[in-house]
Amino acid sequence: SQQGEEDPQALSIQEGENATMNCSYKTSINNLQWYRQNSGRGLVHLILIRSNEREKHSGRLRVTLDTSKKSSSLLITASRAADTASYFCATYRYNTDKLIFGTGTRLQVFP
Amino acid sequence: DGGITQSPKYLFRKEGQNVTLSCEQNLNHDAMYWYRQDPGQGLRLIYYSQIVNDFQKGDIAEGYSVSREKKESFPLTVTSAQKNPTAFYLCASSATDRGNSPLHFGNGTRLTVT
Numbered sequence: 001s002q003q004g005e006e007d008p009q010a011l012s013i014q015e016g017e018n019a020t021m022n023c024s025y026k027t028s029i030n031n032l033q034w035y036r037q038n039s040g041r042g043l044v045h046l047i048l049i050r051s052n053e054r055e056k057h058s059g060r061l062r063v064t065l066d067t068s069k070k071s072s073s074l075l076i077t078a079s080r081a082a083d084t085a086s087y088f089c090a091t092y093r094y095n096t097d098k099l100i101f102g103t104g105t106r107l108q109v110f111p
Numbered sequence: 112d113g114g115i116t117q118s119p120k121y122l123f124r125k126e127g128q129n130v131t132l133s134c135e136q137n138l139n140h141d142a143m144y145w146y147r148q149d150p151g152q153g154l155r156l157i158y159y160s161q162i163v164n165d166f167q168k169g170d171i172a173e174g175y176s177v178s179r180e181k182k183e184s185f186p187l188t189v190t191s192a193q194k195n196p197t198a199f200y201l202c203a204s205s206a207t208d209r210g211n212s213p214l215h216f217g218n219g220t221r222l223t224v225t
Contacts, residue, residue, distance in 0.1 A: 033213060042115075042201055042216030043154075050211075088153060090214075097161055098169060099144070099214060101154040 005102050006089060012108045019076040021105040023089030024069075030092060032065055032072050037086045037104070046074075046087075081111045114138065117202050117217035124196075124224050132187045132220045134202035141207040143185035144214065147171060148199045157200075160185055161207055189222065196224045 006023050013019055025032070031050045035043040049056045049065045049072065056063045062075040076083055086104045093100050115136045124130045136143065142161050146154040146169075156169030160179040174193025179185055185204075189196045199221050203214040 031211065035214075040199075040219070040221075042117075042218045043203075043214070044216070045213035048211075048213055097142070097159060097167070098156055100156065100170075101146075103153040106151075 006087070006105045008105060009103070010106045010108070012110065013079055015079060015081055015109055015111050017079055017109075019079050019083070019107055019109070021074045021087050021107070023072045023074070023102055025072075025089070025091050025102075026070065027091075027093065029067070032063075033090045033099075034061075034063060034072075034074050035088045035090060035101075037088065039085070043088065076107075079107075079109045081109050083107060084109045115202060115204055115215055115217035117200075117220050119220060120218070122220055122222045124222070126224055127191045128224075129188055129190050130196075130222065130224075132189065132200055132202075132222070134185045134187065134217060135183055136185075136204045136215070137183060138204055138215060139182070140204035140215070141182070142205045142212075143179065144203045144205075145169075145175075145177065145185070145187045146201045146203065148201060148219075154201065157187065189224075196222060198222060 033048045034046045037043045047058050049063050060077045065072045086106045088101045088104045090101045118133045144159040145157040148154050155171050158177045160166035176188045201219045203216045205214045206212040
């Protein structure tokens with residue numbers, strides 16, 4: 001079963017626009033992680049936000065976490081064609097060592 | 112360079128044959144994981160190991176087996192009992208700090224069974 005669910009499932013934007021992806025999860029967490037996957041490749045870790053943090057930045061990425069709503073969002077500002085990829089959130093199932101991924105958002109950035 | 116190596120990149124097998132996917136890491140990580148990804152889907156956890164000579168089932172372990180005889184290696188065997196083995200298989204590792212360490216992924220093995 002999926003711990004996280006991203007929405008939208010797919011997103012198409014023009015270069016220079018911002019892209020926002022959302023993730024909802026079901027149980028208590030220690031942290032939430034975001035990963036990126038280029039087509040046919042492995043996942044690459046982008047950012048980890050702890051449960052006691054509300055916002056975190058890394059370059060053009062901004063992640064927010066609302067533990068009361070069990071949700072997180074990933075914002076990519078000033079998107080580039082190279083940002084085209086699938087983006088996944090992941091959390092550990094409560095009190096286990098199982099890192100569970102959401103279903104992903106496929107982002108397409110047109111030049 | 113430190114990283115995770117999965118081999119081969121593409122693998123073709125006939126139905127009824129067992130096949131072993133290789134995963135090697137030189138990051139000195141204690142924990143290793145196997146995930147399966149179907150087209151357009153998220154990742155589903157098959158098996159994971161937090162320490163040498165120990166491993167646990169994930170959400171979809173049926174039809175798969177693993178071993179963890181060395182820290183660097185975590186091979187996955189897809190047995191003939193796996194009903195729908197064609198998929199993209201991803202191996203990952205992390206430092207054992209439950210929940211606080213990111214996963215490092217290999218570039219996957221695409222298995223096709225006909």
